[in-house]
Amino acid sequence: xxxxxxxxxxxxxxxxxxxxxxxxxxxxxxxxxxxxxxxxxxxxxxxxxxxxxxxxxxxxxxxxxxxxxxxxxxxxxxxxxxxxxxxxxxxxxxxxxxxxxxxxxxxxxxxxxxxxxxxxxxxxxxxxxxxxxxxxxxxxxxxxxxxxxxxxxxxxxxxxxxxxxxxxxxxxxxxxxxx
Amino acid sequence: xxxxxxxxxxxxxxxxxxxxxxxxxxxxxxxxxxxxxxxxxxxxxxxxxxxxxxxxxxxxxxxxxxxxxxxxxxxxxxxxxxxxxxxxxxxxxxxxxxxxxxxxx
Amino acid sequence: xxxxxxxxxxxxxxxxxxxxxxxxxxxxxxxxxxxxxxxxxxxxxxxxxxxxxxxxxxxxxxxxxxxxxxxxxxxxxxxxxxxxxxxxxxxxxxxxxxxxxxxxxxxxxxxxxxxxxxxxxxxxxxxxxxxxxxxxxxxxxxxxxxxxxxxxxxxxxxxxxxxxxxxxxxxxxxxxxxxxxxxxxxxxxxxxxxxxxxxxxxxxxxxxxxxxxxxxxxxxxxxxxxxxxxxxxxxxxxxxxxxxxxxxxxxxxxxxxxxxxxxxxxxxxxxxxxxxxxxxxxxxxxxxxxxxxxxxxxxxxxxxxxxxxxxxxxxxxxxxxxxxxxxxxxxxxxxxxxxxxxxxxxxxxxxxxxxxxxxxxxxxxxxxxxxxxxxxxxxxxxxxxxxxxxxxxxxxxxxxxxxxxxxxxxxxxxxxxxxxxxxxxxxxxxxxxxxxxxxxxxxxxxxxxxxxxxxxxxxxxxxxxxxxxxxxxxxxxxxxxxxxxxxxxxxxxxxxxxxxxxxxxxxxxxxxxxxxxxxxxxxxxxxxxxxxxxxxxxxxxxxxxxxxxxxxxxxxxxxxxxxxxxxxxxxxxxxxxxxxxxxxxxxxxxxxxxxxxxxxxxxxxxxxxxxxxxxxxxxxxxxxxxxxxxxxxxxxxxxxxxxxxxxxxxxxxxxxxxxxxxxxxxxxxx
Numbered sequence: 011x012x013x014x015x016x017x018x019x020x021x022x023x024x025x026x027x028x029x030x031x032x033x034x035x036x037x038x039x040x041x042x043x044x045x046x047x048x049x050x051x052x053x054x055x056x057x058x059x060x061x062x063x064x065x066x067x068x069x070x071x072x073x074x075x076x077x078x079x080x081x082x083x084x085x086x087x088x089x090x091x092x093x094x095x096x097x098x099x100x101x102x103x104x105x106x107x108x109x110x111x112x113x114x115x116x117x118x119x120x121x122x123x124x125x126x127x128x129x130x131x132x133x134x135x136x137x138x139x140x141x142x143x144x145x146x147x148x149x150x151x152x153x154x155x156x157x158x159x160x161x162x163x164x165x166x167x168x169x170x171x172x173x174x175x176x177x178x179x180x181x182x183x184x185x186x187x188x189x
Numbered sequence: 190x191x192x193x194x195x196x197x198x199x200x201x202x203x204x205x206x207x208x209x210x211x212x213x214x215x216x217x218x219x220x221x222x223x224x225x226x227x228x229x230x231x232x233x234x235x236x237x238x239x240x241x242x243x244x245x246x247x248x249x250x251x252x253x254x255x256x257x258x259x260x261x262x263x264x265x266x267x268x269x270x271x272x273x274x275x276x277x278x279x280x281x282x283x284x285x286x287x288x289x290x291x292x293x294x
Numbered sequence: 295x296x297x298x299x300x301x302x303x304x305x306x307x308x309x310x311x312x313x314x315x316x317x318x319x320x321x322x323x324x325x326x327x328x329x330x331x332x333x334x335x336x337x338x339x340x341x342x343x344x345x346x347x348x349x350x351x352x353x354x355x356x357x358x359x360x361x362x363x364x365x366x367x368x369x370x371x372x373x374x375x376x377x378x379x380x381x382x383x384x385x386x387x388x389x390x391x392x393x394x395x396x397x398x399x400x401x402x403x404x405x406x407x408x409x410x411x412x413x414x415x416x417x418x419x420x421x422x423x424x425x426x427x428x429x430x431x432x433x434x435x436x437x438x439x440x441x442x443x444x445x446x447x448x449x450x451x452x453x454x455x456x457x458x459x460x461x462x463x464x465x466x467x468x469x470x471x472x473x474x475x476x477x478x479x480x481x482x483x484x485x486x487x488x489x490x491x492x493x494x495x496x497x498x499x500x501x502x503x504x505x506x507x508x509x510x511x512x513x514x515x516x517x518x519x520x521x522x523x524x525x526x527x528x529x530x531x532x533x534x535x536x537x538x539x540x541x542x543x544x545x546x547x548x549x550x551x552x553x554x555x556x557x558x559x560x561x562x563x564x565x566x567x568x569x570x571x572x573x574x575x576x577x578x579x580x581x582x583x584x585x586x587x588x589x590x591x592x593x594x595x596x597x598x599x600x601x602x603x604x605x606x607x608x609x610x611x612x613x614x615x616x617x618x619x620x621x622x623x624x625x626x627x628x629x630x631x632x633x634x635x636x637x638x639x640x641x642x643x644x645x646x647x648x649x650x651x652x653x654x655x656x657x658x659x660x661x662x663x664x665x666x667x668x669x670x671x672x673x674x675x676x677x678x679x680x681x682x683x684x685x686x687x688x689x690x691x692x693x694x695x696x697x698x699x700x701x702x703x704x705x706x707x708x709x710x711x712x713x714x715x716x717x718x719x720x721x722x723x724x725x726x727x728x729x730x731x732x733x734x735x736x737x738x739x740x741x742x743x744x745x746x747x748x749x750x751x752x753x754x755x756x757x758x759x760x761x762x763x764x765x766x767x768x769x770x771x772x773x774x775x776x777x778x779x780x781x782x783x784x785x786x787x788x789x790x791x792x793x794x795x796x797x798x799x800x801x802x803x804x805x806x807x808x809x810x811x812x813x814x815x816x817x818x819x820x821x822x823x824x825x826x827x828x829x830x831x832x833x834x835x836x837x838x839x840x841x842x843x844x845x846x847x848x849x850x851x852x853x854x855x856x857x858x859x860x861x862x863x864x865x866x867x868x869x870x871x872x873x874x875x876x877x878x879x880x881x882x883x884x885x886x887x888x889x890x891x892x893x894x895x896x897x898x899x900x901x902x903x904x905x906x907x908x909x910x911x912x913x914x915x916x917x918x919x920x921x922x923x924x925x926x927x928x929x930x931x932x933x934x935x936x937x938x939x940x941x942x943x944x945x946x947x948x949x950x951x952x953x954x955x956x957x958x959x960x961x962x963x964x
Contacts, residue, residue, distance in 0.1 A: 013245075018196050022204050029208055029231050033215035038223045045227050048208075052234055059245045064237075064256050071260050076230065076267045083271045084223060087278050098287065099218050106947055107217045110954045111210040117954075118206040119199070121961050126199040133249035150253055158254050165261040172265030179272040217943055217950065290940035 013058045021058070025051040036092040042080050049073040060137050062146040201242045209235035222277075222284045226270055233263050296349065296365040296382045299342045299392060300431040306338025306424040314417030328416035332407035335420035339403050339427050343396035350389050361386050361823050364437065371440075375496065383437035383500070387824040390638065391434040391570055394645045398562045399427050401795035405653050406554040408791035409660060419459060419552065426452035430563050434570055438499040439488050442571070446484065446535065449564045450477045456559060457551040466550035476544035480534015484571075487527030491578075494520055500574060507577035518582065525578060525585030528571065529592075536568030538626060539596045542619050543889060549611040553656030556611060561618050561652050562645040569625045569641050573634040576825050580632060586716050590630025594711075594724040597623030599886070601731035605738070606882035609666045610655045613739045617692070618648060620728060624707055627725060631717040633710030634825045635818050639810040640707060643699035646806045647691035650799035654685035657788040657796065658743060665750065668739055673748040677785045680793045682744050684800040689740045691803040693733040694851045699807035704729060705844050706810060712843060713835040714828065722843075729847055730854040737858035746863070750785075812840070 024047060031044035049072040056065035140149050154162050212231030219225050237256045244252025274284065281289055310331050317323055353361050362385035371378040384392065403423060410416045429448025436442040454477075458470025492498055494516050495506050506512050513521075532538065537545035548560045559565070572579055572589070579585055597620045604616035621644050628637035659666055661678050675682040691698040694705070708729070712722035787793070810817040818827055861868050872879050881887065937948075 013196055015196050018201070025208060026204075026211070029211045032224070032227055032231060033211060033219065038221055038227075041224050041227055045230065048231065049234065052238060055238060056241055059241050061241045061245070061253055061256075064241055064253055067257070067260055068237075071264055072230070072234070076264060079267055079271055080223065080227065083274065087275070087284065098220060103944065103947055104218060106951065107214050110950050111214045114950075114954050114957065115203075115206055115210045117958060117961060119203045122199040122202045122206070126197060130247075132247055135244075135250045136248045137245075139248075149250065150257075153250050153254060154257070161254075161258055165258055168265055169261060172268050176268045176272040179269070179276045213950065217947055286941065286943060 017058045018055060021051040021054040024048075025055070038084050039081070040092075042077060042084065045080075046073050046077050049077070060140070060146060063150050198242065198246045202239060205235045205239040205242065207235075208232075208238070220286050222274055222286060222289075225286070226267070226274070230263065230267070233259060295345060296363055296384060296435070297367060299345050299349070299396070300382070300428050300435060302338045302342045302345075303335075303424040303427040303431065306335045307421050307428060309334055310417050310421035310424065314415065314421055318415070318417050328407050328410045328413060328420075331417040331420040332403065332410070335424045336400060336403040336407065338424055339396055340400045342427070342431065343393075343400050346389070346392040346396045349384055350393060353384070353386060353389055358823050376492075376498075378438065378440055378498065380441065381437040382435045384435055385824055386820050386822075387570075387573060387638065388434045390642060390820075391566075392431060394642055395427065395430050395434065395563050398645055398649050398799070399558060401798055402554045402558040402562075402649065402653065405557075405656070405792050405795040406552075408789045409554055409656055410552065411789075413552075419456075422452055422455050422459070423555070423558070426456065426559060426564070430567070433567055437501070439491065440498055442574075443484065443488065446531075446567065447481065449559070449567065450474065450481065450535070453477070453548065453559050453564055456555040457548045459551055459555070463550075469544075469547040469550035473544040473548050476541045477534045480531045480541055483527045483529075483534070484531025487524050487531060490520065490524040490527060494524070503575070504577055507581070513581065521578065522582040522584045525582045526588060528575065529585060529589055532568030532571060532626070533592065536565050536622050536626070537596075537619050538568070538592050538623065539599065542596060542600065543892060545619055546612055546615040546885070549609070549615045553611065553652060553659060556615070557649045557652030557656065560615065561648040565618065565622055566625070566641045566645070568622075569629060569637050572626075572629045573638055573825060576629075576634045579629070583716070586630050586632065588630070589626050590711075590716065590721055593623045593626025593628075593630050594721050594728075595623070596620065597627060597728045598724050598731075599623075601728045601735065603882055603885045604735040605731060606879055607735075608669050608883075610658065610668050610671075610739060610743065611652075611666055613668070613735060614648070614652055614655055617732065617736065620732060621648065621692075624704065624725065624728070627711055627721060628707040631710050631714045631721065632828070633707060633714055635810075635815070635821050635827070636703065636706040636710050638821065638825075639817055640703035642809075643691070643703040643803070643806045646799055647688045647698075647700055647803040650684060650796060650803050651688040651692070653792070653796055653799065654681050654688060657681040657792055658685075660788050660792070661785050662750070663785075668742040670750050671743045671748075672746045672750070673744070674785065675744040678787045680787060680796060684793075684796040685740065685744065687800040687803050689736055692736055693855055694729055694847065696848060697804075697807065699803050699805070701848070702807035702810050702812075705847055706812065708847055709812070709840050709843060710828075713833040713839070715832045715834070717834075726847055726850055730850045733851040733854035734858045737855045738862055741859060741862040746865070813837075 028044045028047040028051065032041045032048065035041045035044060049068060053065045053068040053073070056062075056068055135149065140146055143149055209232050212228045212235060215228030215231065216225050219228065237259055240252040240256050240259075242252075244250060277289070278284060283289065313331070349363060352363060356362075362383060364381060364383045367380040367382065369378070370380040403420070406419070406423065410419050413419060426449060429445045429452055431445070433442055433445025433449060436445060450473075454470045454474040457473050458467045461467040461470070488498065491503065495503055497503060497506075534541045545560060545565065549556050551560075579589070600616045600619035600623060604613050604620065607613045607616060621640070625637045625640050625644070628634070628640060657678065658671070658674060658681060661674075661681070662671065665671065687698070691700040694701045696702075708722055708725045711717045711725050712719060809815075861871070884890070
């Protein structure tokens with residue numbers, strides 16, 4: 011894969027370390043900040059893979075909007091009491107989770123490595139071709155408004171439903187307190 | 190570029206799998222709903238990266254398109270999920286899943 | 295048009311049934327009187343009667359050869375070679391039955407409006423009554439044996455429902471059960487006989503069976519034993535439904551039902567369905583001399599046997615019940631000697647006078663405030679004049695005095711028993727003795743009920759309306775029975791809805807016999823297409839003997855009546871005589887201990903075996919297995935319950951494990 015090994019391994023290392031922190035940090039705020047770093051690292055990898063628009067959106071939507079939402083909720087609920095709640099899990103559950111996660115991971119790696127035959131059945135959008143036709147953003151945008159117009163419009167309905175749902179949930183509770 | 194300097198596709202995918210399973214174990218063992226939601230985001234990102242990597246490998250834009258839609262869905266999911274969380278917190282006064290076992294009652 | 299004959303009662307049943315089940319049955323529903331459900335039911339059956347009359351007139355206009363009306367309704371069963379059509383077919387035989395069923399049925403429905411006026415659930419009663427008429431009409435109108443069987447079972451069901459109509463009384467519920475079980479035994483015989491017919495004839499339709507019976511070469515190919523077996527099996531069915539030895543025991547107990555039911559089902563219609571079956575398949579029965587013989591002997595024995603029992607019964611309805619059994623025996627005697635026409639003739643006249651007597655008895659019971667013991671009656675001729683006069687007609691008719699209807703039909707039977715090629719002198723003697731006994735016990739009942747001095751204490755029944763009832767019955771009938779249930783009053787005549795049917799039936803009992811006057815019998819000619827007439831040449835005696843025998847039997851009847859009359863005028867003398875023959879009397883009163891014999895010979899062993907099976911098989915094996923299943927699933931459930939923690943995360947772990955295992959399975963040979 012024609013991406014620079016240095017950049018990939020750097021970002022990957024940061025992502026793995028920070029995602030472990032997300033899971034193991036006692037304080038939700040610490041977890042949230044670690045998660046921002048993971049998202050940033052992912053954005054780096056996307057850029058490395060020549061997916062520039064995705065990288066930009068990753069920063070904007072995930073590291074920006076969604077994480078702000080998380081932090082905001084933590085603050086709103088004052089739920090930032092550090093507690094290592096993993097300790098309460100049943101040892102058997104922890105052992106099962108650990109074992110099966112590792113087992114599945116090993117299985118994935120083994121299967122992926124075995125089935126990796128390099129570039130097979132390649133499409134027309136090589137990095138060079140994309141660059142020649144105006145860059146990643148242009149190509150993606152054109153596709154989005156031509157071939158993928160139907161799913162694109164459907165997502166707008168989905169977002170609308172999400173907005174209505176979020177407001178309905180919040181508002182009903184406010185109304186209850188008002189009474 | 191010569192081949193030794195390149196990252197093999199299976200390595201990228203394995204990295205995605207690793208992040209995915211870290212997220213999954215977080216979902217399974219943590220008790221704080223906020224952290225659980227964050228771990229879900231981790232898993233979603235791992236899948237996104239997998240898509241983009243394949244798009245790059247196979248020189249097809251479909252993977253990137255899928256990522257856009259996943260990002261939209263993830264945004265909506267976070268908004269609704271956190272909305273639910275707030276609503277639940279107001280009535281149950283907790284974000285701990287050990288104390289929220291509505292399925293059993 | 296034909297289909298409306300059975301359909302109208304079915305519609306009546308539906309209306310009354312739904313009305314009762316959905317509205318009247320609800321707690322706190324307003325109690326409905328008998329009038330509206332009664333009118334619905336009566337109109338339904340009356341409509342059927344009108345159509346029957348129309349059909350009859352239609353048939354009358356047809357030439358004898360093609361004298362039938364047919365209506366195909368739908369294809370019922372079509373399996374392999376068996377092609378069953380739901381079709382109705384009315385010919386000269388079944389039109390007589392439909393006329394009797396709907397005609398007498400209408401009168402009895404009308405009568406029931408008065409009789410059931412104090413009942414708690416008249417809607418249910420009339421619904422059952424209409425359902426019965428529907429089933430009975432299907433029985434006689436069906437074009438094939440299975441449809442007949444459908445009606446056969448239907449009337450059995452209705453009979454059961456109506457005998458046990460007052461099911462709160464355990465005895466009455468038991469009587470219903472007894473009737474049903476005794477009928478089941480017979481029905482099994484019928485069913486087997488039907489299978490035999492299908493095996494040998496390959497069809498179940500009456501017309502086709504008749505056609506095949508006419509073909510000598512076809513009959514010759516069937517072994518005589520098979521024909522005899524078929525006839526005997528069918529006759530077993532008849533012994534159940536038409537109360538012959540050995541299955542007659544249910545009929546006397548069936549008197550537990552309301553009296554109109556006894557009149558309609560257990561005297562006029564249902565119990566004669568055996569005769570209908572035999573005359574419908576007369577060609578088949580005539581082929582087997584053994585079966586004919588059996589039928590005649592069983593019929594004669596039943597007639598005699600039941601008559602002896604009837605002499606010693608004190609319950610007015612029991613006397614009539616045994617009398618019915620006895621008369622049914624007569625009819626089978628007629629069929630057994632090949633005189634199917636005489637059997638059918640007796641069915642018709644018997645339907646008139648026995649329904650009349652039952653309804654009269656019902657009127658007496660109604661007027662006497664549910665008293666059924668004739669020893670506690672007496673002198674009712676003054677209190678209930680209409681009932682008295684009509685009952686008198688019935689009495690004379692059944693005793694067989696000319697020119698009342700019973701005389702003609704009974705003498706036709708006796709003559710055939712004497713002279714027909716299948717008959718014998720011995721059968722005639724049995725029949726004549728039975729006729730004498732019939733005259734005796736009927737006179738006894740009639741005298742004890744209506745003549746002599748009252749033996750009841752009217753003051754105990756109130757007595758306020760004493761004089762009123764004696765001379766003003768019409769007026770009394772006019773204002774009905776509104777106060778009857780609450781304020782006790784004296785013995786009284788019944789309301790008009792009850793007396794009108796009595797009068798009509800009395801007229802029919804007088805004139806009904808004229809359809810079958812010997813040697814110019816309209817009936818014989820009418821039934822010619824279905825029942826071939828006798829060749830007079832085969833008879834073993836001539837006309838002179840016939841008239842002589844007629845005179846003899848009339849004489850016997852008159853002597854018997856006179857003897858009974860004299861005996862019961864002097865009640866002291868009668869009871870002294872009873873004391874002298876105490877043992878015989880007791881045996882007769884206990885019905886020859888037949889019920890007791892059945893109890894110890896059949897019911898008790900079956901009961902004991904059932905108890906053993908229950909304890910050793912049901913409880914020990916089956917219950918244990920069933921409970922074992924229950925316990926295993928309970929235990930499994932308890933074990934599986936622990937997995938339901940309510941924690942989503944634990945569920946998610948399960949998903950993870952499942953995912954790992956299934957993915958591992960998928961990539962195992964990768």
